[in-house]
Amino acid sequence: MKAKRKSDGKVIEVKPQRFMEHNGSMYAPSDLDFNVEEAEEVTIDGWLTRSVSGNIVFSDSSECRKGNRVWYHKEGANVVDLDETGLFPNNLFPSLTWESNPLEVTITIKPKKK
Incomplete structure (x- = not known):
């Protein structure tokens, strides 16, 4: 369930039974x-690279470097x-x-559009 945090207007996903954000933050219904x-x-937004075999690869990080046969992307990307x-x-x-x-x-x- 989505809710807007009144303190800053950010839309967050909460679990209705506990009003808990996915990261574990708890909120009162008020x-x-x-x-x-x-x-x-x-x-x-992201970046595309092409593999040596011709496939298109999408990454959400611009931090990558080309190896001998593959692109190496930032850890956690x-x-x-x-x-x-x-x-x-x-x-x-x-x-x-x-x-x-x-x-x-x-x-x-x-x-x-219908």
Whole structure:
């Protein structure tokens, strides 16, 4: 369940039975506003690299370096081989090659209009 923290306006995810944020923070019901509107769209910023085998790899961190056969990403970074998801074809961004620097991108997800 989403709620807005009255102290700073931040929207947080809480467990209704305890009013506990996922990180373990506890809140009294009087500290929360439960009238939270869902976002119209969500954006995810990150960087794309291309593997030596041609797959596109997404990372949420720009800190990466190229090894002999793979890109090494910052420890703790979220890294996804987009080919493995089946959602993105490898022919996207044909100018992005193994030799290229990471490409900064924004992925936007929004509900489809009816």
